[in-house]
Amino acid sequence: MKGNSSSLRVSLRLLSAGLVSEEVIKDDTKLVGGSGLSLCDSNDNSKKSETNKALRNHQVLLAAHLEEAAELAAMIQGLSWALKLVVKSIQFFCDDDSIILDYVTGKVAPPNESIVVAKLLKQLALLQTSLTSCQALPLLRSDDDINSSSLIKLARDVIASQTTWHTNTEEYETCPDCYAHVSPRHKLEVRSGCFHPICFTCIRD
Ligand SMILES: [Zn+2]
Ligand SMILES: [Zn+2]
Structure with missing residues (x-):
């Protein structure tokens, strides 16, 4: 066209x-x-x-x-x-x-x-x-x-x-599965098929 x-x-x-x-x-x-x-x-x-x-x-x-x-x-x-x-x-x-x-x-x-x-x-x-x-x-x-x-x-x-927020030193995000506050740089990973990162504890379980 x-x-x-x-x-x-x-x-x-x-x-x-x-x-x-x-x-x-x-x-x-x-x-x-x-x-x-x-x-x-x-x-x-x-x-x-x-x-x-x-x-x-x-x-x-x-x-x-x-x-x-x-x-x-x-x-x-x-x-x-x-x-x-x-x-x-x-x-x-x-x-x-x-x-x-x-x-x-x-x-x-x-x-x-x-x-x-x-x-x-x-x-x-x-x-x-x-x-x-x-x-x-x-x-x-x-x-x-x-x-x-x-x-x-x-x-x-x-x-x-x-979905992240900051303190003086660190960036945080809430794990949508267990509601723990975690630092996305270190502790969150994206599960396949979803765009929310979840924490290592939840990935292990
Ligand atoms: Zn979690
Ligand atoms: Zn999700």
Whole structure:
């Protein structure tokens, strides 16, 4: 698919994933969010750049429709990121089976109680007007499994990076299995199939 033909710049595709997960930090359970973002060439789908960002907006983390809010927040971070890279023409993608595409294209309005989702949609629409060409398209996840799992990994990495805290001398993290406070540099290891590091005691058991 070709981008805006009057633009000399290549048209890019933005793929995004927004995740929120419940994490034990010190002795509290908190919601922690992150996004995985990648920009690909529209013509050959080659990856141009990728990044991840913490999702710190408390409204998003407390939103009633948390999954939708997190996905929209990730798209907003992605479009802002693309604008900073001076990309002018973007196609961004929403899951084919999600209501978000209908919201973004204005086909369906979010329900009245989805205040945060409505706010995010306004923010997204404003960003779209800052780009020369910006189009929302459906993404068939099954056609794009490799991309989507690498985006989810990026989002999980940035979530994991927010679960540590510091004392004067040491960085700590709570083992999600036994709730011990341990230094991730020395005592935690990532179990396969999960992004939470757990402590050596738990790995041994
Ligand atoms: Zn443990
Ligand atoms: Zn886990």
